[in-house]
Amino acid sequence: MRDEAALYDAVLIAFATREQGLLVAPGNPLSLAGVAEVGDRQLRLAVRPEGAGAQQLLLGLLQRHRLSLADAGATVPAHTGPDVAQAIRAGRADCGIATRAVATASGVGFLPLCLERFDLLLRQRDYFRPAWQSLLKLFADPRFAAQAGEFGGLDVSAAGSIRWAP
Numbered sequence: 189m190r191d192e193a194a195l196y197d198a199v200l201i202a203f204a205t206r207e208q209g210l211l212v213a214p215g216n217p218l219s220l221a222g223v224a225e226v227g228d229r230q231l232r233l234a235v236r237p238e239g240a241g242a243q244q245l246l247l248g249l250l251q252r253h254r255l256s257l258a259d260a261g262a263t264v265p266a267h268t269g270p271d272v273a274q275a276i277r278a279g280r281a282d283c284g285i286a287t288r289a290v291a292t293a294s295g296v297g298f299l300p301l302c303l304e305r306f307d308l309l310l311r312q313r314d315y316f317r318p319a320w321q322s323l324l325k326l327f328a329d330p331r332f333a334a335q336a337g338e339f340g341g342l343d344v345s346a347a348g349s350i351r352w353a354p
Contacts, residue, residue, distance in 0.1 A: 199315050200352035201308040201324075207288040207341040208245055208304055211272055212297040220283060220299060224253040230261035234272040234284025241304075242269065242285040249301065270294060288341025298341075307351055324348045 211234075212220050218231070223246070226233055235257065236243035250256060257263065266272040269286030273294030276284065291298035314320055326332055327348035336344040 196354055197311045197313065198309055198352075198354065199312045199350060201310065201315075202346040202349045202351050203306045203308050203327075203344070204336065204347060205303045205305045205343045207298075207300050207302075208242065208285060209288060209291070209301045210283050210299040211269075211276055211286050211291050211294075212283050212299060213276055214295060214297050216297045216299070218282060222299065223249040223301070224255070226250070226261065226283065227253065227255040227259040231282040232262045232264055232280065233257075233260045234266040234275045234281035235263045236266060236268075236272070236285065242272075245302070246285045289339040292340030312353065 210220065210223065212218065218229075220226075220231075225231070227250070233246075235246065247257065250260065264275050264281040264284075266275050266281070266284060269290035270293070272281070272284035272286045273290055273296045275281035276296050277294065285301075288298050288300065310320065327344065332347070333344050336342050
């Protein structure tokens with residue numbers, strides 16, 4: 189990134205990380221440990237629409253284990269993370285990809301698979317503008333972290349710190 193001429197005036201500010209994982213029935217009655225078992229055990233897998241980030245993650249994880257969606261057994265369509273959780277609670281699916289926040293809010297089990305990082309990219313000169321400084325001040329407020337913590341699986345402890353500047 190440092191070699192990119194167009195980013196000479198950029199600064200990357202940390203915002204949050206969140207956990208993505210495998211949603212399972214409460215208590216994980218099938219004793220799932222990860223995505224590789226989906227193919228081995230022909231489980232019913234809740235899948236998100238093509239192009240959705242969670243679906244891309246699922247396809248990447250399956251590919252890592254040399255599996256395709258066809259190898260995974262039956263698929264159950266789910267448009268959103270809460271739809272994945274509902275399919276599991278209703279017994280239509282055994283597992284699916286969503287965030288820890290969805291699992292916590294829905295009362296289903298969660299097996300962490302990866303962290304996603306969210307950052308803010310802006311011009312250095314804009315960093316000092318009052319609006320951005322107000323936002324950074326908000327990030328430093330303990331109430332911000334406390335409220336973010338209520339979502340479950342969302343970490344804002346580094347929010348406002350500079351991750352990169354030329």
